[in-house]
Amino acid sequence: MMSAVLPIAYLLTHNPGMQELVLAESIMPGDLPINQPLPAISIEQVDGVPHNSLSLLETGKTWRDRVQVTAHVNGPAASKPGLGYPGIYAMLNAALAACPNQQAIINGIKVLAIIPDDRGPYMSEQDTARVSQSQDFIVYWQT
DSSP: OOOOOHHHHHHTTTOOHTTTTTTGGGEEEEEEEEOOSSSEEEEEEEEEEEOOOSOOOOOOOOEEEEEEEEEEETTTTTSSSOOHHHHHHHHHHHHHHHOOOOOOOEEEEEEEEEEEEEOOOEEEEETTTTEEEEEEEEEEEEO
């Protein structure tokens, strides 16, 4: 099934500013594998709502998806110390720059708008000393 995850993943993996911080193969839809080297970015659709139209001429359906981009890094206390909060901050700011509001066909999806939304809480895992934080995007697209 198509979703707004595809154009967001495409924009992130093809952005030079993001590539300076994270390898393209470490930017992936869905959950990260357990032993994924960090830094990495996971991209997940949080919700998706179709917008119904009264127009009988509408050929496709417009969707509003919330896409969550989560930056994952090793914290300073990890066995392989990472950048912690400054690294996450740089990655999420690069995600904002990589996903500007635009109307285009991106990775085969007709995108009507990409709108930055909330930034999630700073999370830490004590067992692994990994830290993460997310940035949400609202994406309007058509089938």
